[in-house]
């Protein structure tokens with residue numbers, strides 16, 4: 001065990017519950033569409049409206065996605081799991097209960113690993129269970145009234161629950177990012193956080209090192225990594241302030257307000273018995289046969305962690321680079337294509353982490369939005385390694401490619417006059433002229449002053465108007481002065 005990381009003398013303890021909306025076309029127990037953004041209540045069938053006499057029918061696609069997830073994190077897939085009714089009263093829940101899984105979830109155990117500041121962390125999963133989403137209350141635009149939209153009612157969710165294994169907001173955010181990458185990678189969730197397809201509840205407590213776990217408060221519905229970090233950081237300070245002032249933390253459900261940056265109690269936390277869970281008599285136990293699991297396993301893609309390990313082995317990438325190159329399936333495919341074509345994987349990784357990511361991040365876009373394809377980037381990098389352009393020149397070409405000023409690397413290099421001087425006859429003439437014009441520097445260099453050499457390199461590069469290949473200029477000068 002490493003020494004606990006302390007905040008004002010307290011250890012932070014975090015467990016996350018994540019709702020990943022499963023990417024099925026229809027709902028978990030009805031045939032209505034799950035498409036986002038339709039007019040209110042146009043995608044709510046009698047089952048979603050909870051009309052009397054309707055019965056739920058399990059969506060096999062949702063179960064398959066749960067199996068995929070379980071296999072990706074090394075869980076046990078329960079051969080038999082049970083749906084339960086979680087009873088509570090709320091306007092957006094017309095049945096008066098949510099169908100969920102309670103004592104026997106479909107996915108049990110498992111583990112997620114990730115890097116925080118180059119250190120590997122591992123978070124144990126308690127479980128992941130299938131459940132239906134509720135509808136939505138709309139408080140705006142209704143002249144003081146509240147509208148109910150049941151389009152979301154019955155949308156399939158996988159709730160992924162961790163053990164209280166995280167010890168900082170940075171760790172929680174890295175876990176959430178890793179989980180987000182994984183569910184999109186294996187194609188079970190579109191990961192759209194603005195639309196609520198991936199949202200986290202953070203359970204946070206603090207304790208003195210070595211003491212039993214403190215009482216937790218649960219921050220609901222965090223739909224951005226930035227908010228998660230801010231919310232947890234605020235909550236930790238709030239709990240420590242309270243304890244230092246002699247108070248005790250009460251178990252509660254809280255909301256994060258991004259405008260004030262504060263968490264605020266919503267209600268005191270329910271306990272499980274408040275929900276009067278019991279097995280849903282309308283649904284038989286969910287039976288998953290071993291051969292189904294085998295078929296799903298056979299269809300699994302190479303997972304991000306395995307791919308990152310392969311990138312380290314095959315392309316000699318450092319662990320951090322490999323993690324970044326596997327930030328999404330598309331990113332990894334882009335990297336690998338460019339790495340293979342250019343033959344300079346580390347340079348490709350540098351360009352992707354630098355020039356490419358900087359521009360994409362500024363637009364908040366993913367690699368899919370990169371206007372320069374992998375083959376073109378590989379070609380450009382090839383022109384650096386074969387000495388045609390300098391790094392600086394290549395950046396200018398890349399700017400032009402990005403701005404769609406052209407698409408042909410060589411044409412752009414030519415048009416912008418960025419070709420480094422490769423005709424050594426011309427370079428020799430220029431260098432001879434520089435040596436003739438700077439007898440003092442030559443004399444100083446011969447007297448042992450290395451600084452004088454740098455001055456001569458500077459003069460020579462200037463004479464080539466930046467187009468001299470620095471290595472070549474250096475070598476030729478050394479030869480001439482030897």
Ligand code: ADP
Pocket residue numbers: 013014015016017161162163164165203204205213214215216270271272
């Ligand atoms: P509930 O179902 O009421 O939300 P659980 O016991 O299932 O409660 O726990 C929910 C989440 O809270 C889990 O992710 C768990 O790791 C986390 N958790 C439990 N105890 C603590 C604690 N003392 N501090 C922080 N997180 C906790």
Ligand code: MG
Pocket residue numbers: 017201218
């Ligand atoms: Mg909870």
